[in-house]
Amino acid sequence: MSNRTDASHSVLLTPEQMAAADEAAIAAGAQGVDLMEAAGLAVAATVRRHWPMGPVTVLCGPGNNGGDGFVAARHLRAWGWPVRLGLLGSVDRLAPDAAHHAGLWGDAIEPFDSALLEGASVVVDALFGAGLSRPIEGLALDMLRDIAGRGLPVCAVDVPSGLDGATGQVLGMAAPARHTVTFFRKKPGHVLLPGRQLCGQITLADIGIPSQVVEGMDEIAFENEPALWRDMFPWPHADDHKYARGHVLVVGGEIMTGAARLSAMAAARAGAGLVTVAAPAPVWPVYAAVLTSVMVQPLDDASNLNDILADARKNVLVVGPGAGVSEATRQHVLAALDTGRGVVLDADAITSFGPAPQSLFSAIKGPCVLTPHEGEYSRLFSGHGSKLERARQAARQSGAVVLLKGADTVIAAPDGRAVINSNAPPTLATGGTGDVLTGFIAGLMAQGMAPFLAASAGAWLHGEAARQFGPGLISEDLPGMLPRVLRRLKAYPSTPGVTLAVPT
Numbered sequence: 001m002s003n004r005t006d007a008s009h010s011v012l013l014t015p016e017q018m019a020a021a022d023e024a025a026i027a028a029g030a031q032g033v034d035l036m037e038a039a040g041l042a043v044a045a046t047v048r049r050h051w052p053m054g055p056v057t058v059l060c061g062p063g064n065n066g067g068d069g070f071v072a073a074r075h076l077r078a079w080g081w082p083v084r085l086g087l088l089g090s091v092d093r094l095a096p097d098a099a100h101h102a103g104l105w106g107d108a109i110e111p112f113d114s115a116l117l118e119g120a121s122v123v124v125d126a127l128f129g130a131g132l133s134r135p136i137e138g139l140a141l142d143m144l145r146d147i148a149g150r151g152l153p154v155c156a157v158d159v160p161s162g163l164d165g166a167t168g169q170v171l172g173m174a175a176p177a178r179h180t181v182t183f184f185r186k187k188p189g190h191v192l193l194p195g196r197q198l199c200g201q202i203t204l205a206d207i208g209i210p211s212q213v214v215e216g217m218d219e220i221a222f223e224n225e226p227a228l229w230r231d232m233f234p235w236p237h238a239d240d241h242k243y244a245r246g247h248v249l250v251v252g253g254e255i256m257t258g259a260a261r262l263s264a265m266a267a268a269r270a271g272a273g274l275v276t277v278a279a280p281a282p283v284w285p286v287y288a289a290v291l292t293s294v295m296v297q298p299l300d301d302a303s304n305l306n307d308i309l310a311d312a313r314k315n316v317l318v319v320g321p322g323a324g325v326s327e328a329t330r331q332h333v334l335a336a337l338d339t340g341r342g343v344v345l346d347a348d349a350i351t352s353f354g355p356a357p358q359s360l361f362s363a364i365k366g367p368c369v370l371t372p373h374e375g376e377y378s379r380l381f382s383g384h385g386s387k388l389e390r391a392r393q394a395a396r397q398s399g400a401v402v403l404l405k406g407a408d409t410v411i412a413a414p415d416g417r418a419v420i421n422s423n424a425p426p427t428l429a430t431g432g433t434g435d436v437l438t439g440f441i442a443g444l445m446a447q448g449m450a451p452f453l454a455a456s457a458g459a460w461l462h463g464e465a466a467r468q469f470g471p472g473l474i475s476e477d478l479p480g481m482l483p484r485v486l487r488r489l490k491a492y493p494s495t496p497g498v499t500l501a502v503p504t
């Protein structure tokens with residue numbers, strides 16, 4: 001469990017958790033019809049704010065998402081907008097709250113066909129929301145295709161219809177929205193892909209559900225932002241000396257020597273007091289020639305890694321970047337894990353355990369972060385469900401913090417805490433960025449940041465460094481961007497009480 005206060009709008013609630021929030025609000029005295037009124041009014045206000053007055057078509061579905069649509073239609077008409085209203089299904093089958101607001105429309109509801117779209121300047125998509133339970137088909141599918149085919153701008157209610165709010169996946173089809181108005185808290189599907197790309201600009205509306213309803217909910221996920229870990233960020237202290245800020249050891253590869261160098265430089269830039277690369281003896285000069293503040297120790301083929309690890313001041317160990325899939329890599333991983341110190345495993349350090357994942361999991365006994373991309377994930381884990389669920393399953397199964405990479409990176413802890421990182425620009429899709437991320441995380445852990453917080457902070461810094469650099473990014477650019485990002489982070493407002501940390 002983590003602490004939360006009203007300020008934590010980065011909470012992500014699944015549709016089930018949202019329904020529980022709804023029920024808790026009603027149990028606390030809220031009225032469902034008023035929640036719907038507030039939701040629909042927020043939708044109408046968003047349309048008015050972002051589009052010039054013109055013909056608007058409101059498409060309502062058979063559930064409460066449709067109920068929000070009736071409210072929005074009524075307010076837009078009251079503000080003078082020419083509104084056409086269509087309902088998929090029949091009014092007499094609506095649930096009470098939606099039926100109530102359908103009654104307030106008080107005018108004809110048109111047949112649900114493409115004629116509704118004629119002349120429309122904007123469409124309000126109130127067909128399906130949190131209750132979508134199967135792929136969209138039939139009349140609804142035809143309508144969504146027609147909307148997309150005509151290129152009509154859409155304001156989606158809660159989620160673009162067809163988008164699964166829990167997973168971010170599309171069921172059948174979803175018409176991309178220019179704006180999406182959602183209520184109380186975002187859903188994982190608003191930040192996971194492809195959902196994030198379908199929602200357009202998201203407006204989060206307060207509809208009168210008290211924030212306290214989130215307290216006590218289990219398995220809350222968060223959209224990554226500095227407020228969640230900033231107060232635990234390891235800023236240098238006046239009396240620090242280099243040994244006080246930890247020592248990262250990166251086990252280097254013999255062929256792809258750049259990977260370990262990228263990780264090492266990233267760890268140093270993230271603030272580790274010392275960084276060493278254990279370089280295979282034949283290529284030790286390659287590392288030594290290009291690394292300056294990062295120290296280089298030869299790792300001979302008798303694998304004297306244990307001698308190098310004997311220095312317990314090396315408190316965080318990185319294996320994987322450029323390591324190669326081999327028995328030697330497996331041995332290096334097991335030697336690092338056996339120390340019980342902080343360990344970050346990436347790439348081939350993960351893949352090398354593909355044939356026997358349990359031999360890795362049973363060796364994890366200290367603070368450990370795994371940073372697989374989807375391919376490496378699938379070699380160790382057979383997860384199912386959303387990316388959020390799969391990362392959580394892997395964290396529980398391995399006992400490590402799992403950072404499942406992608407444009408929508410998910411960070412999950414074995415105790416169920418989870419963060420979805422949504423700031424990564426597409427320019428990060430270039431070789432070596434994963435090595436840099438590994439180094440950022442290791443550097444933060446070396447300074448005492450807990451692995452889940454270090455992985456969350458590292459992912460955010462990584463995305464922010466890339467965003468600030470802009471187009472033309474290559475991995476070598478990322479470590480050097482960190483000072484500018486850290487200056488911005490230092491100015492970031494603290495949000496008392498909001499934290500991902502587990503209360504000690």
Ligand SMILES: NC(=O)C1=CN([C@@H]2O[C@H](COP(=O)(O)OP(=O)(O)OC[C@H]3O[C@@H](n4cnc5c(N)ncnc54)[C@H](O)[C@@H]3O)[C@@H](O)[C@H]2O)[C@H](O)CC1
Pocket residue numbers: 018019021022035036039061062063064065066067068127128129130131132133134135136137140157158159183184207209
């Ligand atoms: N939670 C809140 O705080 C509030 C939520 N509001 C709105 O309510 C919807 C959720 O309403 P619900 O009735 O549960 O589901 P939907 O409106 O999404 O409709 C689902 C409806 O349609 C059927 N159905 C599901 N999938 C399909 C399909 N592929 N084809 C046809 N029919 C389908 C299903 O059986 C349901 O009957 C939420 O999104 C908000 O917009 C409140 O209005 C405000 C507070």
Ligand SMILES: [K+]
Pocket residue numbers: 065125126127128129156157158159160161
């Ligand atoms: K919708």
